[in-house]
Amino acid sequence: SDHFTRPKALAGKKVVVTAGPTRERIDPVRFLTNFSSGKMGYAMARAAAEMGAETILISGPVSLQVPKGVKRISVESAEDMLNAVKTEYPDADIVIKTAAVADYRPIHAHSQKMKKQAGGSTIELERTVDILQTLGQEKTHQILIGFAAETNDVAHYAKDKLARKNADYIIANDVSEAGSGFESDSNRVTVYGRNGFERIFDMLPKEQLAQQLLGLIVEREDLHDS
Numbered sequence: 001s002d003h004f005t006r007p008k009a010l011a012g013k014k015v016v017v018t019a020g021p022t023r024e025r026i027d028p029v030r031f032l033t034n035f036s037s038g039k040m041g042y043a044m045a046r047a048a049a050e051m052g053a054e055t056i057l058i059s060g061p062v063s064l065q066v067p068k069g070v071k072r073i074s075v076e077s078a079e080d081m082l083n084a085v086k087t088e089y090p091d092a093d094i095v096i097k098t099a100a101v102a103d104y105r106p107i108h109a110h111s112q113k114m115k116k117q118a119g120g121s122t123i124e125l126e127r128t129v130d131i132l133q134t135l136g137q138e139k140t141h142q143i144l145i146g147f148a149a150e151t152n153d154v155a156h157y158a159k160d161k162l163a164r165k166n167a168d169y170i171i172a173n174d175v176s177e178a179g180s181g182f183e184s185d186s187n188r189v190t191v192y193g194r195n196g197f198e199r200i201f202d203m204l205p206k207e208q209l210a211q212q213l214l215g216l217i218v219e220r221e222d223l224h225d226s
């Protein structure tokens, strides 16, 4: 379909992308995080900008260049990311939650460096806010897209997240598969949408996959006509 190659299919639209890991502080020199490289999110932002969208990239700490035509807002914790996304949400047309948001954070962020003691230690954790679920509850007109990295029962968990978070699409990848996932330059995903929609994509470089994923959204949501 020519929608996949139409260069300015997202002109006049505002796309918000979150990318990378979050950092949850334990003390001034230590934090909890994950292996997210940010590559998939940055590829999504680049593709959105190339398709003509006003593109805001809300990014956790990663070592990647800001794609051309993209405005980056740098954040650290899940709470920072939630606040930044909420500010951009009301007039956004598409929100793409590629970020690997920490599910837990230390209950106490110590203001001074913790000193080692004899014996073991325990860090008490509490849940962070689920950003995508919050956006799903507050959705007015936005198209909400989540990502899910799973090691097992991919379809089951992806469909559960789609419903629970009131998302329009969940893009799922099996991180147990070689060459796919966090640090990789390529990815193989399955997209799950409302009303049982399902599409399997080939293993592709993240840049190309991002273009195809946005092409699919434009085609299915009829965005090019308004």
Ligand code: CTP
Pocket: 078, 097, 098, 099, 100, 101, 102, 103, 128, 129, 130, 131, 132, 133, 145, 146, 147, 148, 149, 161
């Ligand atoms: N997500 C979010 N806020 C969180 C946790 C996750 O917005 N606190 C978003 C992610 O950005 C992603 C989607 O929810 O788009 C799915 O994330 P994932 O970690 O796969 O799902 P969880 O609901 O956290 O479930 P679990 O980690 O237990 O599989």
Ligand code: CA
Pocket: 101, 102, 103
């Ligand atoms: Ca999670």
